[in-house]
Amino acid sequence: MKSLSYLIPYLKKYRSQLLWGIGSIILANIFSVVLPHFIGKAVDKMNTISQNNQEVLNEMFWYAVLIISFTFIAGVLLYYTRQTIIVTSRHIEFDLRNDFLEHLQKQPYSYFQKTPTGDLMAHATNDINAVRNVLGPGIMYPIDSLMGLIFSLSFMFAKSWSLTLIALIPLPLVSYVVYRVGRSIHTKSIEKQESYSKLTTRAQENLSGIRIVKSYVREKYEIDLFEKLSQTYFKKNMQLAKIQSLMWPLMFMLVGSSILLTIYFGGLSVINKELTIGTLTAFLSYLVMLIWPMIALGWVINILQQGAASMSRLQKIIDRKSEISNNDLTNYTIKEVEGEIEFKNVSFKHDGSNFDTIKNINLKIPKGSTLAIVGKTGSGKSTLVNLIPRLYDITDGELLIDGKNVKQLPLEVLRTQIGFVPQETFLFSETISENIFYGVEEKKEDDLIESAKISQISVDVEEFPKKFETVIGERGITLSGGQKQRTSIARAIIKTPKILIIDDALSAVDTDTEDKILHQLRAVMKGRTSIIISHRISTVKDADYIIVLENGAIAEKGTHDELLIIKGIYSDLYGKQLLEQELEELK
Amino acid sequence: MTMQDDEILGKAYDGKLMVRLIKYLKPYKWYVIVAVFLSMIVALLESVRPFFTKIAVDENIAKGDSEGLLNTTLLFGSVLIIRGLVQFFVAYLTLWIGQKTILDIRIEIYRHLQYRGLKFFDKNPIGRLVTRVTNDIEVLNDMFSSGIVMVFSDVFMIIGIVWLMFSMNWNMALITLSVLPLLFYGTFVFRKKAREAYRQVRLQVARINTFIQEHISGMLVDQIFNREKKSYKKFIDINGAHRDANIKSIFYYALFYPAVDIIGSVVIGLIIWYSAGGILAGTVTIGTLMAFLQFNEMFWRPIRDLSEKYNIMQTAMASSERIFKLLDDKTIIHESKNPIDIGKSKGKVEFRNVWFAYNDEDWILKNVSFTINPGKAIAIVGHTGAGKTTIINLLNRMYEIQKGEILIDDVNIKNISLDNLRNNIGIVMQDVFLFSGDVKSNINLGNENISEEVVKKSAEMVGVKKFIDSLNGGFYGEVKERGATFSVGQKQLISFARTLAFNPQILVLDEATSSVDTETESLIQKAILKLLQNRTSLVIAHRLSTIQRADKIIVMHKGEIRESGTHKELILNEGIYYKLYKLQYKEQEVPVLTQ
Structure with a gap:
């Protein structure tokens, strides 16, 4: 429950609404609690009929008016309560979710690699929702119940002490039953859900491996297995069904016994003239009014428990500090980047890994030059370039930009000056122009067209009915791998970055187009630094400098011609690609 | 915001769909009848409550009859208890009916899915199919339980209240x-x-x-x-x-x-x-007044419940439409009318002028012919997109060929019973698929005819037993989804053990290209030797060692057989094979020589 105290600042923000809401619940309760009193009075009046017919009828008319208008006022107040307290809970939910996302945005790249997206999604939806329940129903119902309880009970006690006590005997049981049943419904639901996800997983796996199933003629076995899982799920459902089915009959019996006791003992009192029939009627109405608070009480305890559990899960994420951010070293006077990059004995180790992914790299990339990196999958190419915009921080050595430690540069300045084309192209499901304009403040049409031309995506865009306003992924418009990569390149170059990094992002582009892109880029990137990772020799051969990475270390370095002379990894790769080309062209 | 196909809701009632849905209740006909009957009783007992109040007030209290009051109270009490019990029973019964029905439907769909042809799975994303077996069916639960039985209860409740009210005043x-x-x-x-x-x-x-x-x-x-x-x-x-x-x-x-x-x-x-x-x-009496005050409160619950039924029906109709569409799918590989059981195959495989396309006339294989004699091994090589993998899919009839014939033991595979055919062919795929569960069930795939002894022996033969024994739980050790905790090499060896345990006469092996460490590589090479022993085999080869051991090499290029012969012959020929050799196999020379 302690974790819920985290919500106090959020509640304070909406203090006045909440206070008005609480005030109106109290008032609403006052208005509705006198209703049974009126009804009782009316009944008594009718029971002791005098000769004065017209006067009784008039009085009854006024009772009727009172009852309707009091209900009306209580109704308006209740409306107002929901509109303040429940609405506020939605506002706080909104704030919470915003804060949650803002917090996520500060987490480093490695955090998202470690944490399954599904988990984060569950926190953003289910957990925040559970907390929201605490803020809305969790505030409204306890107050409502408490008020209802206090007012009804005080009226009841005022009418008859002994009868109230008798009527009350079964009622605490109602709260207890709701609480216990609610809790076991919760645990059984979780069990049921687990069984359901097992079922789903099996179906998913079976269908993914359907070829194995068919090849080995295991269909019958798979059906049997699934049937068993379905049976288990059925059983879990029925266990839950038992409790759910029990809940209401049990409630009705408890409530009914309370009414029964009141009718019997109240009836005896009426017979003995200790009580009027009207009071008994009022009593019965109060009793009915008590039922709901009793139910709500048990329910609210569950809401609070679940909300607290969710809140502590959320807190674990919110309390997490980001490792990569501006810090004591940051020199905020730096506003520009020139583009010289230097690795000095740089090593990098992933969290929890026991070997260095990048080993002792020494490399100077002068401003305005082009560096190409080749190497096998897993040789550390991507990791190496990811160090430059500080997606990871190096573990050893020094990484210098313009001769300054990279940590001195404000993160925003550093990243604004880098155009990055990641290996896995990621485009948002927005329009193509929004995607290209992604990293720039000023959206100039000319820039859009220019960068689309350089990246050779404009020809394709022209063919879409809505051109640049085409929404990616909508209505079957999906971009091919190559189109996505080219859009991603446009997104990076529209920033006119001082440093451009292309991480194997030309793999799905055919060689002709690639040639055009590289050619155009050379002109644009004049005076700027470029780093290109590729598997293709055609991509890298014209670079000023080429390095071959193997197991995180530099194995070969030099220009294309120099590397061919060495006759090492690079020249081997070159030979193979020539062969491959021959095979492609074979009819 | 695009609306998903699964979100679209239509009308709340569709006669045809309804008739089909109701059929699923047939096995539980009597349960439904009992549930409806009992829910009427609950409705009745619920609606008489105000009636008791009236009697207590008018007949007992007003007349000072305390003994009568006790009797009325006791009677009321017993009605309360009976009603509670019956209500519990009805609620449980209706949920039972709903669950039982959807259990049946779920298994029917699942069974249906198991027998669809692979073409069906190419067209339907797995995620969507899973939704059919899970979510769509869950939605029907509400309809079968509360939807049908509780409608009666609500209606009877309203009728009961109205009737009692009119009988009073x-x-x-x-x-x-x-x-x-x-x-x-x-x-x-x-x-x-x-x-x-x-x-x-x-x-x-x-x-x-x-x-x-x-x-x-x-x-x-x-x-x-x-x-x-x-x-x-x-x-x-x-x-x-x-x-x-x-x-x-x-x-x-x-x-x-x-x-x-x-x-x-x-x-x-x-x-x-x-x-x-x-x-x-x-x-009018005071009791009547009190009774009516109670009637007034009781009205609105059944009305509210009834209005909720509309939602339930609407979603149920949309889901059942999707479910029935799936059940009506006819994509299956047809069993021959008089299927031949060739028993344990001798192992002769022949492709005779085979043409195949996944779509229309987009030929993947063009006029492919070759024969493998019993016990012999053929290696198929070729550049990406040559059509190698397609051959695997055809031999065990995952897809039907358009032209030509495929024969096993000189019998057209279309005439062999499907189970018999597939039992004779063992397939090892490039991407090893492991199911979550334990190691043993991944080797025998739940086939009880393959004893634990055989499982262990197979694992030993392919050299993976040591690894399995080292697992927590050994052969009963946990396998995560898709074998997530195992290395590529370990997964491959387990899939070899699987094939060995099933002991097919004909083996189709699609060698994985992914690189593994040298130790595992030598384990794999040894295991492949074991696999090929005494079997007819068709290998889509990536290892030079495997190719060199084959009795014949077939070189595929763009859907056609372009060259064939032994390794030496083809090298001398300096054609496509020679290029492929230089590209892919040459560097493997060393490990083979050291063997």
């Missing part, structure tokens, strides 16, 4: 019922509005989910392009729309519940006012 019954149209109308309008508001909320929830999902996956891009603040602003909009949709739905609830109370209070007022006159005139 006509005029007061009419007064009470006077607001009924308003209540009905109000409830249905509220339902409609609330449903629409709820739909909006769900749409906004979907938007939030999409956004968060997308921006977590694309967090790298967000951060590297300094876009956190802008994305955050955008999220505030989406999140705000979600909040507003919720607030709108709060409005309807905030309005509706007090409105019901107010309508109820109007009736109370009218009853009191009217009874005053009635009591004066001697036509």
